[in-house]
Amino acid sequence: MGKNTKSGKLTGLSEKSSDIILVILCTIILLIVAYPLYYVLIASVSNPYDVYAGKTFLLPSQFTLDGYKSVFADPGILLGLFNSFKYTIIGTVFSVVMLYLAAYPLSVKDLPGRKFFSIFFIITMYFGGGMVPTYLVVKETGLINSMWALFLPGGVAVGNLIIVRNFFENSIPKEMIEAANIDGASKWTTFIKIVVPLSRSIMAVMVVFSMVAYWNDWFTSMIYLPSPNKAPLPLVLRNILIKSSASASQASTISGGFAELNKMTEMIKFSSIIIAALPMLIIYPFVQKYFEKGFMAGAVKG
Amino acid sequence: MSRNKSAAAKPAVMSGGKPLGRRIKDNWQLYLMLLVPVVLTIIYKYIPMYGIQIAFRDYKASKGFMGSEWVGLEWFLRFFSAPTFWRMMKNTILLSLYSLLWGFPIPIILALMMNQMRFHRFKRITQTVLYAPHFISTMVICGMIRIFLSPSGGLINLIAGTSIDFLTESSAFRTIYIASGIWQDAGWGIIVYMATLANVDTSLYEAAKVDGASLFQRIIHIDIPELAPIMVLNLIMSVGGLMNVGFEKVWLLQTDLNKAASDVIAVYVYQQGIERAKYSYSTAVGLFNTVINIILLIAVNKAAKRISEDTSFI
Numbered sequence: 001m002g003k004n005t006k007s008g009k010l011t012g013l014s015e016k017s018s019d020i021i022l023v024i025l026c027t028i029i030l031l032i033v034a035y036p037l038y039y040v041l042i043a044s045v046s047n048p049y050d051v052y053a054g055k056t057f058l059l060p061s062q063f064t065l066d067g068y069k070s071v072f073a074d075p076g077i078l079l080g081l082f083n084s085f086k087y088t089i090i091g092t093v094f095s096v097v098m099l100y101l102a103a104y105p106l107s108v109k110d111l112p113g114r115k116f117f118s119i120f121f122i123i124t125m126y127f128g129g130g131m132v133p134t135y136l137v138v139k140e141t142g143l144i145n146s147m148w149a150l151f152l153p154g155g156v157a158v159g160n161l162i163i164v165r166n167f168f169e170n171s172i173p174k175e176m177i178e179a180a181n182i183d184g185a186s187k188w189t190t191f192i193k194i195v196v197p198l199s200r201s202i203m204a205v206m207v208v209f210s211m212v213a214y215w216n217d218w219f220t221s222m223i224y225l226p227s228p229n230k231a232p233l234p235l236v237l238r239n240i241l242i243k244s245s246a247s248a249s250q251a252s253t254i255s256g257g258f259a260e261l262n263k264m265t266e267m268i269k270f271s272s273i274i275i276a277a278l279p280m281l282i283i284y285p286f287v288q289k290y291f292e293k294g295f296m297a298g299a300v301k302g
Numbered sequence: 303m304s305r306n307k308s309a310a311a312k313p314a315v316m317s318g319g320k321p322l323g324r325r326i327k328d329n330w331q332l333y334l335m336l337l338v339p340v341v342l343t344i345i346y347k348y349i350p351m352y353g354i355q356i357a358f359r360d361y362k363a364s365k366g367f368m369g370s371e372w373v374g375l376e377w378f379l380r381f382f383s384a385p386t387f388w389r390m391m392k393n394t395i396l397l398s399l400y401s402l403l404w405g406f407p408i409p410i411i412l413a414l415m416m417n418q419m420r421f422h423r424f425k426r427i428t429q430t431v432l433y434a435p436h437f438i439s440t441m442v443i444c445g446m447i448r449i450f451l452s453p454s455g456g457l458i459n460l461i462a463g464t465s466i467d468f469l470t471e472s473s474a475f476r477t478i479y480i481a482s483g484i485w486q487d488a489g490w491g492i493i494v495y496m497a498t499l500a501n502v503d504t505s506l507y508e509a510a511k512v513d514g515a516s517l518f519q520r521i522i523h524i525d526i527p528e529l530a531p532i533m534v535l536n537l538i539m540s541v542g543g544l545m546n547v548g549f550e551k552v553w554l555l556q557t558d559l560n561k562a563a564s565d566v567i568a569v570y571v572y573q574q575g576i577e578r579a580k581y582s583y584s585t586a587v588g589l590f591n592t593v594i595n596i597i598l599l600i601a602v603n604k605a606a607k608r609i610s611e612d613t614s615f616i
Contacts, residue, residue, distance in 0.1 A: 015517075018517050019420060019421075022415060022418055022419055023419075023421070023424065025415060026415065026416070026419060026424070026425075026428050029412070029428070029432070030427075030428050030431050030432075032485070033431050033432055033434065033435065033485065033489060034431050036446060036450065036485070037434065037435075039457060040446060040449070051455060052454065052455035053455075054455075054460040057460075098338065098339050098342070101335045101336065101339055102335070102336060102339035104332070104335060105329075105332035105333070105336050106336075108329070108332060110325065111329050111332055112322055112325055112326050112329070117336060117340070120340070120343065121339075124343060124347040124348075127351065127592075128347060128350065128351065129347070129349070129350020129351045129352075129353055129354055130350070130354065130571075130585060130588035130589065130592065131571055131572060131575055131576070131584070131588060132356075132571075132575040132576070132581050132584045132585045133349075133350035133351070133353030133354055133356065133367075133585060134346065135575070135576065136350075136353060136356075136361075136363075136367075136581065137345065137346060137349050137350050137353065138346070141345065152342055152345075152346060153342075153346035154346075155339070155342045155346075156339045156342060156343055186331060187328075187329060187331040187332050188331045188335075191335070212437050215439070216437075216438070216439035216440070216441075216442075217439075218439065218440075218441050219549070219550055223576055234439045234441035234442065235441070237441055237442070237445065238441060238554075240445075241441065241442070241444070241445025241448060241449075242441075242444060242445065242448065242554055269445065269449060270449070273442050273445055273449075276438075276439060276441075276442050277437075277438045277439070277442050280437040280438070281434055281437055281438070284433065284434075284437050285430050288430060288433065291493055292493055292496055292497040292500065293497075
């Protein structure tokens, strides 16, 4: 530290004072990003009238879990939650398997046709059929109201494919693969026994990316799954958050008139936001350290 | 076809002189692995591309992509003469342009700042928090926006002591859209810049320090040139996607009263195509959008090449 300030004096602004300015600026940015989420969190456990009166800027007021209780008592939201879990788990397994199946062959340098297949996939990143032609194909293949409509059309995520392929090319020691070849291991055995175990870090990132994509998606479900009992959580929340109305089941379970209903609706808004956002916010920090690596690997070759 | 030729031209270099047929045979398991992803891509990516031709046809489900009657540019002409055509063009372009204007520099500034941060624990925490909004669904983000902007009891109105219904004011729409977009994605946008800066040779900083360069000078002369190529690449990609205003957020924040600013092409494509089942018309509108994007991409690519030839900066 002492050494730094000494050399810093020569340059006008000392290292120490620039450190302080940086910390202050970063703290302000930190607060701007975090505060809206924090506010929703405390509002979700406060009395809604106090939220309305502006008494919950910093701390909860009249702590209550009623909002969460009514969320978990709402069959519509519960079904949405169940659907979201189902789509997220199946979709993630499917997507990551597809990603690995496609990425490994593309990373094998002497595979005849490797370049052709790479271009074949990459084109779809820049050019597509658009909303309606894709919809018509999904419809023709009989996927309307089937959860596979969420997985099959977007099954091969090309951006992620490039990241995984580059990881295979750059981070798996060639000697190990050659040694396996000399030992007479088949390509498949090499893939399962060497490539898959050695790529756990990138697999973790891909699992998180897929989970986030499926957990947060509602647009694909809105188009392809018109049946209301197939809607995932965000689509169920649309009625509460965007259209601002309590669900039918809500209205029938609450006695005590319109004001009470309104109050419950407001509470449910806050608590359902937390329930929808929390799972992914808990998961991503675990793989955060791999993000930069992954993006760099992906940026090397487009 | 061409792959066979190019592969056959230099077999000796590639795999110990084995003939092509043998090499294909050796790799059959790899081709089998590719089978499902390739088939899915053909069905759900390439067939829809082929289906774009319904923009020039009067699509009837019974007749299919090929069999429907050819109508030429009728749908495009109908779109150009739609009463809201110019409004949608203007809104789409302005929303994108302003998003780019604010959304492009902010992650770069954040990354330059974070890169100077020497308290590693604090840096890591800040990064974690900055990434957080990216992992939240657009639906939830728009729900939060609606709550915060609510005229009664909304956070913004509570702080300001007013009771304005922002989402009914078309003049406020762009600000809401762009500010919330930056809140959600500027933090995530720093990753690629941070990764680039992490590769800067630290001896450059040391040398600059010895030469008496200030923090600001080090950023200008070391960090920014290092980021320049990726900045240009990002800029090209953003301009090439200028007409791609995301459907989701606009649609969720749209109200009858802010349509003067929130009526965009993407929402129109959805409403005409999915809600009203005007398949051909919607495809034509979407194709028009794509064509403008491609033209922009080519133009900005050329401009970027010219700039990089003229100056040593990039």
